[in-house]
Amino acid sequence: MFGEIMPERRMVDDASYPSEWPKKEDHEGHEVRWKDGVSKEYGVHGVAVAVDFDICIADGICISVCPVNVFDKMDIPAEQEKIDKQTPNDSGKTLLDRWKADPMRERDCIFCRACEIQCPVQAIKITEGVGPFA
Numbered sequence: 001m002f003g004e005i006m007p008e009r010r011m012v013d014d015a016s017y018p019s020e021w022p023k024k025e026d027h028e029g030h031e032v033r034w035k036d037g038v039s040k041e042y043g044v045h046g047v048a049v050a051v052d053f054d055i056c057i058a059d060g061i062c063i064s065v066c067p068v069n070v071f072d073k074m075d076i077p078a079e080q081e082k083i084d085k086q087t088p089n090d091s092g093k094t095l096l097d098r099w100k101a102d103p104m105r106e107r108d109c110i111f112c113r114a115c116e117i118q119c120p121v122q123a124i125k126i127t128e129g130v131g132p133f134a
């Protein structure tokens, strides 16, 4: 009646990550994790530097502020449809571009947390002592 209401979800608030999120696959040297009932299309890339691709809207501030260049843009052509149709993702906001911030060099993180603090949709959760730091 009012159209589909998209839930607003924030990665940084998820106390169950990473312990209750099973590994789905490896991607270029980092893990992708997936939680049934929460993950929708892409899941979360990275464990210590965890980016929920179902929340990321391609703002890019994380890439700009990271002092050790942890992130690369991962192009996802299928996301163009969401942009064209102005369909919000799990953040409740519409996408700015079709790529996601992929924590390709998660191992280099120095835990400054600038990315986590500045992401406008809180798609990133930083956790010390897990993943490559365990």
Ligand code: F3S
Pocket (backbone or CB within 6 Å): 049, 062, 065, 066, 067, 068, 069, 070, 108, 109, 110, 111, 112, 113, 114, 115, 116, 126
């Ligand atoms: Fe960079 Fe975020 Fe780590 S800004 S250093 S990936 S906490």
Ligand code: F3S
Pocket (backbone or CB within 6 Å): 051, 055, 056, 057, 058, 059, 060, 061, 062, 063, 100, 101, 118, 119, 120, 121, 122, 123, 124
């Ligand atoms: Fe995505 Fe947030 Fe970075 S929207 S590109 S994770 S600042």
Ligand code: ZN
Pocket (backbone or CB within 6 Å): 027, 028, 030, 045, 046, 102, 103, 104
């Ligand atoms: Zn990845």
